[in-house]
Amino acid sequence: xxxxxxxxxxxxxxxxxxxxxxxxxxxxxxxxxxxxxxxxxxxxxxxxxxxxxxxxxxxxxxxxxxxxxxxxxxxxxxxxxxxxxxxxxxxxxxxxxxxxxxxxxxxxxxxxxxxxxxxxxxxxxxxxxxxxxxxxxxxxxxxxxxxxxxxxxxxxxxxxxxxxxxxxxxxxxxxxxxxxxxxxxxxxxxxxxxxxxxxxxxxxxxxxxxxxxxxxxxxxxxxxxxxxxxxxxxxxxxxxxxxxxxxxxxxxxxxxxxxxxxxxxxxxxxxxxxxxxxxxxxxxxxxxxxxxxxxxxxxxxxxxxxxxxxxxxxxxxxxxxxxxxxx
Amino acid sequence: xxxxxxxxxxxxxxxxxxxxxxxxxxxxxxxxxxxxxxxxxxxxxxxxxxxxxxxxxxxxxxxxxxxxxxxxxxxxxxxxxxxxxxxxxxxxxxxxxxxxxxxxxxxxxxxxxxxxxxxxxxxxxxxxxxxxxxxxxxxxxxxxxxxxxxxxxxxxxxxxxxxxxxxxxxxxxxxxxxxxxxxxxxxxxxxxxxxxxxxxxxxxxxxxxxxxxxxxxxxxxxxxxxxxxxxxxxxxxxxxxxxxxxxxxxxxxxxxxxxxxxxxxxxxxxxxxxxxxxxxxxxxxxxxxxxxxxxxx
Numbered sequence: 001x002x003x004x005x006x007x008x009x010x011x012x013x014x015x016x017x018x019x020x021x022x023x024x025x026x027x028x029x030x031x032x033x034x035x036x037x038x039x040x041x042x043x044x045x046x047x048x049x050x051x052x053x054x055x056x057x058x059x060x061x062x063x064x065x066x067x068x069x070x071x072x073x074x075x076x077x078x079x080x081x082x083x084x085x086x087x088x089x090x091x092x093x094x095x096x097x098x099x100x101x102x103x104x105x106x107x108x109x110x111x112x113x114x115x116x117x118x119x120x121x122x123x124x125x126x127x128x129x130x131x132x133x134x135x136x137x138x139x140x141x142x143x144x145x146x147x148x149x150x151x152x153x154x155x156x157x158x159x160x161x162x163x164x165x166x167x168x169x170x171x172x173x174x175x176x177x178x179x180x181x182x183x184x185x186x187x188x189x190x191x192x193x194x195x196x197x198x199x200x201x202x203x204x205x206x207x208x209x210x211x212x213x214x215x216x217x218x219x220x221x222x223x224x225x226x227x228x229x230x231x232x233x234x235x236x237x238x239x240x241x242x243x244x245x246x247x248x249x250x251x252x253x254x255x256x257x258x259x260x261x262x263x264x265x266x267x268x269x270x271x272x273x274x275x276x277x278x279x280x281x282x283x284x285x286x287x288x289x290x291x292x293x294x295x296x297x298x299x300x301x302x303x304x305x306x307x308x309x310x311x312x313x314x315x316x317x318x319x320x321x322x323x324x325x326x327x
Numbered sequence: 328x329x330x331x332x333x334x335x336x337x338x339x340x341x342x343x344x345x346x347x348x349x350x351x352x353x354x355x356x357x358x359x360x361x362x363x364x365x366x367x368x369x370x371x372x373x374x375x376x377x378x379x380x381x382x383x384x385x386x387x388x389x390x391x392x393x394x395x396x397x398x399x400x401x402x403x404x405x406x407x408x409x410x411x412x413x414x415x416x417x418x419x420x421x422x423x424x425x426x427x428x429x430x431x432x433x434x435x436x437x438x439x440x441x442x443x444x445x446x447x448x449x450x451x452x453x454x455x456x457x458x459x460x461x462x463x464x465x466x467x468x469x470x471x472x473x474x475x476x477x478x479x480x481x482x483x484x485x486x487x488x489x490x491x492x493x494x495x496x497x498x499x500x501x502x503x504x505x506x507x508x509x510x511x512x513x514x515x516x517x518x519x520x521x522x523x524x525x526x527x528x529x530x531x532x533x534x535x536x537x538x539x540x541x542x543x544x545x546x547x548x549x550x551x552x553x554x555x556x557x558x559x560x561x562x563x564x565x566x567x568x569x570x571x572x573x574x575x576x577x578x579x580x581x582x583x584x585x586x587x588x589x590x591x592x593x594x595x596x597x598x599x600x601x602x603x604x605x606x607x608x609x610x611x612x613x614x615x616x617x618x619x620x621x622x623x624x
Contacts, residue, residue: 102602103602306430
């Protein structure tokens with residue numbers, strides 16, 4: 001119970017919420033605007049974070065170039081997924097997209113020489129003798145911010161708080177950009193393709209190209225989330241990128257009302273608390289269970305929330321019902 | 328040659344299990360337009376309930392398997408009555424159905440983990456007896472699985488083809504409103520669909536547990552992707568297609584590890600092979616092997 005009273009706990013929850021918020025924003029562009037059911041979104045996060053880690057650790061790249069390359073690889077991943085399978089029917093696409101992310105994870109898990117395999121980024125062979133870490137450049141920034149926060153917050157100011165602030169600034173900027181983009185004619189065409197292919201094609205719009213662009217933009221945003229994820233966890237593991245992570249994002253997206261950007265931040269915090277907070281449910285009746293059992297229950301609770309939400313309020317907290325029952 | 332026979336046999340065994348599980352998913356899709364992402368966890372449920380009934384309740388293995396199939400059916404029907412029926416009536420879209428299925432998968436998997444823990448289990452069966460056939464080692468347990476699965480598959484194929492409910496199922500899948508106005512009992516069709524899916528899911532889980540030797544709470548989830556690949560390969564919603572898709576994938580996945588094929592692919596990449604096959608097929612035939620291009624209205 002005492003953990004909930006610690007400021008560090010709330011900083012942790014907010015940071016994770018922010019990263020999941022960025023991640024979900026990628027899906028928001030794909031589903032909320034384009035109606036594309038992508039269940040392989042976590043693959044983009046895996047691609048960007050591992051690309052970044054490998055370039056920095058094994059090839060000595062500058063962090064910023066490595067991070068940009070990571071995001072670029074995520075965009076390529078989105079382009080590959082879109083080009084091969086976006087012409088398929090919606091339900092086929094969602095199955096194949098899950099497969100895409102699982103294949104990315106399988107390859108990461110089994111390519112020991114390149115990715116460190118099951119042991120994660122700790123086992124990537126470093127270029128020098130140093131202990132492999134990709135966070136050095138980023139830490140300099142975090143410590144600089146912390147030093148400027150200390151006069152305001154005193155003892156509470158630390159690396160994690162600086163990280164949380166940067167994550168939320170990024171989320172804010174991305175939310176602003178996406179809400180602007182959603183008012184462009186590009187988004188209007190995309191929204192039209194969600195309802196029906198024929199009308200936009202009759203107006204001379206290449207439906208496939210619009211969808212492909214949406215998938216790539218969503219993948220870029222997912223890639224950015226991947227970089228933040230890597231920086232937050234400091235050691236990557238293939239298990240960070242299980243398919244379930246995509247469904248966490250779907251839950252946030254549905255909670256926020258898929259077609260509305262404004263609820264996303266609140267929904268992400270709600271999820272962050274549900275996910276991170278239940279770890280600290282050590283009071284009755286949860287005290288009957290040990291910590292591994294509680295971690296099973298955490299995912300059960302997420303499953304229950306998903307089901308109740310879809311039955312009681314499929315439009316989410318902020319959404320409009322008529323935009324959810326289209327299909 | 329011996330290795331080829333061995334892999335072909337392994338592939339047929341794996342394929343028969345994929346086929347049974349894929350059949351359930353495909354039937355449910357054809358009747359209810361629902362991709363059952365929880366199907367993998369129904370396999371796990373079947374294997375674990377059988378294990379529990381045999382080791383803790385000391386039931387004979389065959390009886391335990393039959394009871395597990397019944398439990399799979401009961402769980403499927405309970406979900407139909409409390410969830411799916413309600414979602415259908417509220418006109419839920421594809422996304423809602425997907426996410427509810429995923430939610431069920433989470434709850435089911437974690438309940439199994441809570442009850443049985445994360446240790447690996449094994450059935451108390453004779454795993455060691457093998458026969459030699461053309462130089463290959465054919466395990467007796469696997470041979471029995473292949474025979475039983477073949478009987479089960481033939482049985483269900485005949486059931487769908489010949490029985491009245493089977494005909495109703497096909498009619499309803501083909502055109503739901505036409506079937507409903509021609510007096511087909513829709514509720515009976517749906518219950519029959521879940522019954523087949525629940526029973527065959529549990530049975531496939533027991534078979535997979537037997538073939539693997541030992542299994543954990545993640546067994547069904549690990550298989551789900553290959554099963555979904557089989558479903559899509561055989562055209563989603565086509566029951567016979569799912570069976571054939573299962574066999575094709577099982578054999579292709581096993582043969583991909585064959586040394587004679589440029590050294591073969593490491594066996595950990597088998598699920599990747601399944602999906603590479605799927606993506607290649609879909610690129611050339613987006614409607615699946617047996618699919619017909621959708622009519623434009």
